[in-house]
Amino acid sequence: MALTILKCVLKNATARRCLYRRLYNSSHGFNETEAKKKLAQCSGGSINLCKGENGIAELCINHPSRKNAISGSMMLELEERVSDLENWKEGKGLIVYGAEHTFCSGGDLHSVKALSSPKDGLMMCMFMQNTLTRLQRLPLISVALVQGKALGGGAEVCTACDFRLMTEGSEIRFVHKHMAIVPGWGGASRLIQLVGSRQALKLLSSALGIHPEYALRIGLTDDILSSAADRALEEAKTWLTPYTKGPADTTRAIKKIVASGREHLFEDTLRKEKDIFGTVWGSPAHLQALSKAMKPN
Numbered sequence: 001m002a003l004t005i006l007k008c009v010l011k012n013a014t015a016r017r018c019l020y021r022r023l024y025n026s027s028h029g030f031n032e033t034e035a036k037k038k039l040a041q042c043s044g045g046s047i048n049l050c051k052g053e054n055g056i057a058e059l060c061i062n063h064p065s066r067k068n069a070i071s072g073s074m075m076l077e078l079e080e081r082v083s084d085l086e087n088w089k090e091g092k093g094l095i096v097y098g099a100e101h102t103f104c105s106g107g108d109l110h111s112v113k114a115l116s117s118p119k120d121g122l123m124m125c126m127f128m129q130n131t132l133t134r135l136q137r138l139p140l141i142s143v144a145l146v147q148g149k150a151l152g153g154g155a156e157v158c159t160a161c162d163f164r165l166m167t168e169g170s171e172i173r174f175v176h177k178h179m180a181i182v183p184g185w186g187g188a189s190r191l192i193q194l195v196g197s198r199q200a201l202k203l204l205s206s207a208l209g210i211h212p213e214y215a216l217r218i219g220l221t222d223d224i225l226s227s228a229a230d231r232a233l234e235e236a237k238t239w240l241t242p243y244t245k246g247p248a249d250t251t252r253a254i255k256k257i258v259a260s261g262r263e264h265l266f267e268d269t270l271r272k273e274k275d276i277f278g279t280v281w282g283s284p285a286h287l288q289a290l291s292k293a294m295k296p297n
């Protein structure tokens, strides 16, 4: 019995390690401690997290004086909030949005200038790819609420969520080309997964503003919200609710399978599905649902 428990604990620990492992570490020349010191020197704004009783959290990109541009210290706070969410066992959903009804105008250009050496740029790139990959892998169903502008790194952040909801008049734009750079926070790789390589090539090479109707047509956004700016967050929560109904373990298990399927070969995903199935089959919630189902209606 003890051996079985130990095996189960080890399997869960391994599964957690896989789910939350970093993309880059010292073997890639990435020194997280050094990166954090450097990014902390570029201050401004904050990343605020509010975890709801209903299992849905709200993460606010909060730097309104700069249209929610993400400074170095905000990159650190974003990593801290993602860590918090990785340990939130009751979590089922997440809405990422920007303060004062606009999403995010990308990297804070003051911070970007301070990190303009190739070495510092690569450090920032690996730090943000680590963080946004962990955000995407969270066992929560995530939504980016795009109001106003999602530009540059802001467009990249919104691709790290499972779904995107855009309000009328909002815009997603990969402006990187105008700065003679390419996305570095993983946004190009995720865009190809979302809309396919042809559309991704069009959007990256044209730096075109992607408006809600076009985004809906190419599958970059999942819906267009019609409410007034100050009601959009409530509308986004209402949109997400049907997907997060029921036990947290069930919602989290479903997201873990899909997150695995996004990244692994089909056979590996089937094995992952089997492993995750084994964590919910026979659970109290399953047995309760089974007993309800057996009762004549």
Ligand SMILES: CC[C@H](C(=O)O)C(=O)SCCNC(=O)CCNC(=O)[C@H](O)C(C)(C)COP(=O)(O)OP(=O)(O)OC[C@H]1O[C@@H](n2cnc3c(N)ncnc32)[C@H](O)[C@@H]1OP(=O)(O)O
Binding pocket: 065, 066, 067, 069, 105, 106, 107, 108, 109, 110, 112, 149, 151, 152, 153, 154, 175, 181, 182, 183, 184, 185
């Ligand atoms: C890998 C990611 C990549 C990188 O890190 O290299 C990037 O994301 S770089 C940043 C890419 N983003 C941009 O180039 C967008 C720049 N901003 C704009 O185009 C406009 O500000 C816009 C469209 C967001 C809003 O225009 P609007 O006319 O409504 O307002 P203002 O332009 O007057 O902006 C108000 C205020 O915010 C400051 N601001 C805006 N964006 C940034 C930013 N990304 N970094 C720093 N500061 C920003 C702007 O300077 C104004 O400040 P003020 O002190 O009032 O002049």
